[in-house]
Amino acid sequence: MQRNTSRKRANLRDVAAAAGVSVATVSRVMNAPETVAEATRKKVEEAMNSLHWVPSAAARAINTGRTRFVGALVPTLDNAIFARMLASMESRLATHRLSLVVATTDNDPAREAEKAKGLVDIGAEGLVVSGITHAPEFYSLIERCQLPAVSTSFYDPHYQLPTIGYDNAAAARTALAHLTDLGHSRIAVVHGPSASNDRTQARIAGLESHSPKGDLSFYEVPLSIAGGCEAGRNVLQAKKQPTAILCLSDVLASGVLFELQRQGVSVPQEKSVMGLDDLAGSAHLFPELSTVHLPVSRMGAAAADAIAAWVETQKVPGAYLLRSDLVIRTSTAAAASVDC
Amino acid sequence: MQRNTSRKRANLRDVAAAAGVSVATVSRVMNAPETVAEATRKKVEEAMNSLHWVPSAAARAINTGRTRFVGALVPTLDNAIFARMLASMESRLATHRLSLVVATTDNDPAREAEKAKGLVDIGAEGLVVSGITHAPEFYSLIERCQLPAVSTSFYDPHYQLPTIGYDNAAAARTALAHLTDLGHSRIAVVHGPSASNDRTQARIAGLESHSPKGDLSFYEVPLSIAGGCEAGRNVLQAKKQPTAILCLSDVLASGVLFELQRQGVSVPQEKSVMGLDDLAGSAHLFPELSTVHLPVSRMGAAAADAIAAWVETQKVPGAYLLRSDLVIRTSTAAAASVDC
DNA sequence: ATGGTTGATGAAACTGGTTACATGTGTCAA
DNA sequence: TTGACACATGTAACCAGTTTCATCAACCAT
Known part of the structure; x- marks a missing residue:
């Protein structure tokens, strides 16, 4: 049994010893090879290989201060x-x-x-x-x-x-403006949990601050496709039916679209649905989702x-x-x- | 200007000096507080706070060998x-x-x-x-x-x-078996790039090895919803129309469903579509996607x-x-x- | 009073690299 | 022949922690 075969990982000094040079030279082979003579470099590299040496990230980090x-x-x-x-x-x-x-x-x-x-x-x-x-x-x-x-x-x-x-508030207002421009005045707003979610809060605030004559009704559901389905059901049960549903996240819009389709409500003929995010899949929902693209x-x-x-x-x-x-x-x- | 305000981060010795103890004691306060006397510990903790000391991850890593x-x-x-x-x-x-x-x-x-x-x-x-x-x-x-x-x-x-x-091959066979059990014999198989993707290769191999009497035709497209749409178009242009489309990834199935819907092909009446993955959204596609759940x-x-x-x-x-x-x-x- | 034990602490070695500085050699111009 | 200088390399300090071992006081039982 040789010492080499011991389970302990080789370190710089081991390599230096094996190559018959100093630790500084080994270090240079790594960090500034051009300052080391060709022959020496080769010897060192051979030693590195034969010892299966791998530099320690921690040791380097402690010197450079960089991880x-x-x-x-x-x-x-x-x-x-x-x-x-x-x-x-x-x-x-x-x-x-x-x-x-x-x-x-x-x-x-x-x-x-x-x-x-x-x-x-x-x-x-x-x-x-x-x-x-x-x-x-x-x-x-x-x-x-x-x-x-x-x-x-x-x-x-x-x-x-x-x-x-x-600007989350502006993005939400952009979506709302699109709907109002199309003549929608009664609009359901579907959003995820607003507690401790400042993006959602900002979007809601953006809508409220800029609220047009038309009345907005808000529906808070879990931020998931299933949540969107739930919102879809809730909206359909409302007394005064909105003509458009504004979802403050495309994920919710997916669920809403699914639920409307399931219940035979045609989009956009009977209701317009609007998202906000522009996920990769949103262009391929049925119907293709109008939304606000967040980059x-x-x-x-x-x-x-x-x-x-x-x-x-x-x-x-x-x-x-x-x-x-x-x-x-x-x-x-x-x-x-x-x-x- | 005090020395403390210098930009240099405090280290263990600084803390030890400030607390009037040795570095070993400071180290103990971190790693084995119960071995340090109450009073001493407090002194050290105060020193840590007043110097805004943060332990160095690299230094710890070099000793413990753990990152x-x-x-x-x-x-x-x-x-x-x-x-x-x-x-x-x-x-x-x-x-x-x-x-x-x-x-x-x-x-x-x-x-x-x-x-x-x-x-x-x-x-x-x-x-x-x-x-x-x-x-x-x-x-x-x-x-x-x-x-x-x-x-x-x-x-x-x-x-x-x-x-x-x-077992990717088995998963693909499971999907195929479902379709053949339903009486489908002419089946289009849509998959992503197989080069250097062993999962896709295994799925294809699983189908081929177990191929039933019915003929399978393969369509390779980019692994994206758009790729699925492309595959949908390609399949619809085929001379011998398949009665079912087996997608080796739900992402592709989403695209296929979208394209079929766009072209007015009803699913599952005219064609069955099957996925493989079971993404979160797949249960909420239209129609809801049959698939093989990968855990x-x-x-x-x-x-x-x-x-x-x-x-x-x-x-x-x-x-x-x-x-x-x-x-x-x-x-x-x-x-x-x-x-x- | 003495020896043994426990608990708290410190001195110094150690981890595995990097790097400032020192040393030694060879080349070249004065 | 000597001084200047570049080049290759080595020595040892250093980074910021952990850990081993020694020290010392306090406490307890003999």
Whole structure:
């Protein structure tokens, strides 16, 4: 039995000894190969291979002060909107040679703070969070650690963290305007839980502040397709039937469309249905969903760039507003003549 | 200006000096508070707070040899099937006090190997990959680093890595059997790119090996809803019209359903459509999609448990087979009487 | 009074790299 | 022949923690 075969992993000194050089030379072979003589380099590389040496990330990190990964805190991965954002964030971070650690919060600020702590504990260099509602522990954590952190899915240049997102209130108003422009005045608004979800709150507030003459009725359901179905049923049971249903999330709109179809209510002839998000599947629902496109891919990339710049240069990035655009498809039409 | 205000982060010695104790004592306050006298502990904690001290993850990692995170390599985050798996993996890993680093591979083995290298470089303790097709560099990496790695979405007890997944061939056969049981004999099979996607390959192989008397015609399209639409158009242009369309992924089935609806082909009266995956939205398509349920949430949890056990105890977990179940909804029906 | 045990603490070694600085050699111009 | 300088390499300090072992006081039973 040789010593080499022992289970213990080789370290720098072992390699140096095997190659008959100093640790500094081995280190140079890794970090500045051009400063090492050809022959020496070869010897060292052979030693590395024969010892199956793998550099220790922790040891490097302790010297450079860099771990090369950042954390992202999202409410859930089950909604495609966040998955899509993370997808583009991940690929953009890769161009900065940064990796992405994902943690989910279930929209619970306490859990968010806890997970944020966990990310810091394992060495995250920066954090990307969603929205602007966070636990006090979260704020004290990032303040205490001087941790770069940006907030997404929300735009507010006066918020204490740089925000990279869209104007939720405006997006909701855009959707509403489209419906009112089509002559709808009695409109049902379907939304997910608003408690501790600032995006939803902002969208509702945007509608209320700008509420036209017509009356809006609000329906709060779980943020899922099943929730949308439930909302669809609830709306159909209302005494004064709305001519349009505005869903503050495409996921809910999917459920609403499904339920209306199941109950034989034709869209858009009998009722217009409007979404907000523009998920990949929304263009392929039946009928194709009119919605407001939220540029989550660009947002993910922008958030990646912002947090990368911050951790690299120590400069705090500015807030960044992304436009949201109306996407008119076939689920909306002029208000039924019945109303005229 | 005080020294304290300097930008440099405080370290253990600073805290020890401020509290008037040794570094060992400060370390104990963190890791074994009960061994430190009440009064001393308080002094130390005060010093920690006043210096805004945050322990260095890297320094801890270098001693314990643990970084407390593992990496997951998935083809994409844009398909809900992977997002859902990651969601459950993340939450199960959290119970093991492990975090999850996500990297996407676009089904490219070379990129996968590269990203795997990146994950190792930043200190991942283990890896979870999808499928069994990997680049040689990937295998040499995990062999060289002695890195715990498990494979998901595939079950093969003889594969060199522990596999935690379902039997793709059997799942495809289950779907096919459902259609043939309903009397369908001419069946179109729609699938995504099979090159370097072993799950798709296995599903196709499963169908071919078990192919019934009836003839199957295969349509390969991009794995997206748009791809499904394309497949729908292609199928409708075929000379010999099939009575059923078997999609080897629910995403494709969504597109197919959409296209058939758009073209006025009624489902399941004129054609049955079958999926495979059982995404969250599939129960709410129109018509509700018959499919084979792949237990991706349980798979994510199982993968998390396996990799966690491996990194904690150094024991290699065994392969784990998850059942896939037929889910009959309304998109499939007995073959049209035209055929009789 | 003495020896044994427990509890709290400190000194210093240790983890595995990076890097500032020192050293030694060879080349070239003065 | 010598001084200047580049180049290759080594020595040792350093990063920020953990951990082993030693020390010392207090307490208790003999």
